[in-house]
Amino acid sequence: MTLTVYNSRTRQLEPLQPQRGKIITMYVCGVTVYDYCHLGHARTYIVWDVVRRYLEYLGYDVHHVQNITDIDDKILKKAQAEQVAMEVITERYIQAYNEDMGRLNILPPQQYPRATESIPDMIQLIQNLERLGYAYAAAGDVYYAVERFPTYGKLSQRTLDQMQSGASGRVEKEEAERKRHPLDFALWKAAKPGEPAWDSPWGPGRPGWHIECSAMVHKTLGESIDIHCGGSDLIFPHHENEIAQSEPITQKPLARYWLHNGFVTVDGEKMSKSLGNFRTIRDVLNHYEPMALRLLILQSHYRQPMECTPAALQAAQSGWRTLQQSAWVYDLPEDFVVDKTDCDKEILAQFEQAMNADFNTPAALAILFGLAKKLKHFDQEKRHRRESNISECQSRKIWQTFVYLTQNVLGLKFPFTSAQEAIATEEHTATLESFSDEIQALIRRRKEARLSKNYSEADRIRQELAQKGLRLIDQPNGETRIEVHSE
RNA sequence: GGCGGCAUAGCCAAGUGGUAAGGCAGAGGUCUGCAAAACCUUUAUCCCCCAGUUCGAAUCUGGGUGCCGCCUCCA
Numbered sequence: 095m096t097l098t099v100y101n102s103r104t105r106q107l108e109p110l111q112p113q114r115g116k117i118i119t120m121y122v123c124g125v126t127v128y129d130y131c132h133l134g135h136a137r138t139y140i141v142w143d144v145v146r147r148y149l150e151y152l153g154y155d156v157h158h159v160q161n162i163t164d165i166d167d168k169i170l171k172k173a174q175a176e177q178v179a180m181e182v183i184t185e186r187y188i189q190a191y192n193e194d195m196g197r198l199n200i201l202p203p204q205q206y207p208r209a210t211e212s213i214p215d216m217i218q219l220i221q222n223l224e225r226l227g228y229a230y231a232a233a234g235d236v237y238y239a240v241e242r243f244p245t246y247g248k249l250s251q252r253t254l255d256q257m258q259s260g261a262s263g264r265v266e267k268e269e270a271e272r273k274r275h276p277l278d279f280a281l282w283k284a285a286k287p288g289e290p291a292w293d294s295p296w297g298p299g300r301p302g303w304h305i306e307c308s309a310m311v312h313k314t315l316g317e318s319i320d321i322h323c324g325g326s327d328l329i330f331p332h333h334e335n336e337i338a339q340s341e342p343i344t345q346k347p348l349a350r351y352w353l354h355n356g357f358v359t360v361d362g363e364k365m366s367k368s369l370g371n372f373r374t375i376r377d378v379l380n381h382y383e384p385m386a387l388r389l390l391i392l393q394s395h396y397r398q399p400m401e402c403t404p405a406a407l408q409a410a411q412s413g414w415r416t417l418q419q420s421a422w423v424y425d426l427p428e429d430f431v432v433d434k435t436d437c438d439k440e441i442l443a444q445f446e447q448a449m450n451a452d453f454n455t456p457a458a459l460a461i462l463f464g465l466a467k468k469l470k471h472f473d474q475e476k477r478h479r480r481e482s483n484i485s486e487c488q489s490r491k492i493w494q495t496f497v498y499l500t501q502n503v504l505g506l507k508f509p510f511t512s513a514q515e516a517i518a519t520e521e522h523t524a525t526l527e528s529f530s531d532e533i534q535a536l537i538r539r540r541k542e543a544r545l546s547k548n549y550s551e552a553d554r555i556r557q558e559l560a561q562k563g564l565r566l567i568d569q570p571n572g573e574t575r576i577e578v579h580s581e
Numbered sequence: 582g583g584c585g586g587c588a589u590a591g592c593c594a595a596g597u598g599g600u601a602a603g604g605c606a607g608a609g610g611u612c613u614g615c616a617a618a619a620c621c622u623u624u625a626u627c628c629c630c631c632a633g634u635u636c637g638a639a640u641c642u643g644g645g646u647g648c649c650g651c652c653u654c655c656a
Binding site for chain 1: 582592
């Protein structure tokens with residue numbers, strides 16, 4: 095069975111057939127760095143990270159490129175508001191972006207081209223478009239003439255007549271007057287006084303938003319790539335415009351497969367800056383583990399809308415604990431490596447069947463949760479009966495497969511066993527010596543009370559310590575574990 | 582006005598013709614002095630509504646209802 099993906103261009107599921115054998119070129123539209131990333135960004139980049147990981151799992155050599163938009167109206171606005179150079183803003187949010195992605199265990203693309211580093215490529219592309227009659231200059235701006243491109247709208251399956259220009263209520267009047275057609279869009283914008291500007295044949299200015307992706311796709315991956323990804327909100331106009339800017343020049347499809355992920359929603363509405371209903375990744379990760387968020391996102395299909403509520407995050411947090419417990423039935427050292435060839439073939443086949451259906455990660459996770467349950471069951475049997483109805487060898491192979499698929503392919507990174515104490519965000523276990531004398535004394539008194547079977551006193555002390563944020567757990571081996579709950 | 586999406590248990594969510602995955606929460610049990618943890622068992626006569634096609638539909642067709650997205654900020 096081969097991998098089938100939903101192509102937004104054709105609106106149907108298609109078998110993925112790369113152009114060049116085992117090489118796949120994949121371009122993901124990245125962020126505009128003017129603020130912290132929110133859960134919508136988290137979903138997007140987690141989803142494409144899993145797609146990339148799965149393609150690599152299948153043996154493809156994935157050439158993964160993702161741009162950084164570091165010149166834009168919103169960046170300039172923020173720089174002006176803070177009275178700092180544009181670079182101060184962009185560097186701050188690029189760094190924040192990298193931190194967030196790192197915590198979510200998202201693999202960095204091989205290349206992260208920045209708009210400001212590709213200006214000459216963009217200028218050249220605009221000149222080419224102008225020469226072929228697809229672009230026209232107007233008062234220092236350059237616009238793309240949508241009427242010149244007969245198939246404009248083919249990706250979002252709409253025509254110029256159908257579209258109600260200005261429906262979003264965001265078109266500036268002065269700009270509208272310079273355009274030949276209301277849907278023409280800026281390729282180059284004349285610099286306003288005080289703004290950063292680059293020299294160009296049309297005077298000092300800066301590139302429009304869409305042109306950077308056309309230029310950078312071409313520069314980094316070639317004229318026609320295999321997969322182009324991004325959020326559904328980019329279908330129109332961003333990806334539509336990328337096509338319009340590229341295809342008249344190359345006479346080749348910009349991308350063979352267009353993949354788009356669904357939104358994160360809050361009470362059924364799209365999470366977005368303008369609605370103000372967003373939560374930043376870093377805010378969420380102050381309350382939940384990064385892998386819990388990753389799990390939540392992978393528990394719904396990437397094209398569906400995904401409701402993100404505190405209850406859902408909490409459920410994912412618990413689910414992540416379940417998976418971790420299974421990962422820890424054997425020692426999981428930091429440098430643990432499993433190869434695909436060490437895995438159980440039948441399980442791999444099940445996993446692939448799920449993932450081959452347009453990356454059905456929820457179905458894949460259902461398989462992994464099934465393995466998790468099995469592993470804990472074997473572990474329990476071993477503890478109680480010192481034997482199990484499956485061999486140690488089989489159990490170990492299932493475990494290896496489980497860890498490999500969860501960690502390497504879905505990117506849900508388990509904390510290694512020796513660091514278990516450090517993983518929980520809300521609690522950690524502690525040793526007796528780390529507490530004040532007063533608390534140490536209470537813990538000792540409780541131990542003595544228990545030994546003399548004075549349970550009412552022992553329970554009273556446990557209550558008292560609970561109010562100080564300490565939870566005492568009597569374990570079957572006779573030891574008492576102390577958990578510190580930081581509120 | 583145009584184009585498109587979604588509607589499955591308390592919550593999140595798979596499933597696109599063969600009789601409802603999975604996670605979380607809940608319930609019962611085992612264990613424990615108790616508690617916690619862990620483990621075991623269990624939880625939708627039914628998939629927004631109506632009509633139709635079919636031996637058979639959550640899944641296909643037609644008609645409704647509700648919610649949401651895009652139409653030059655957006656992941």
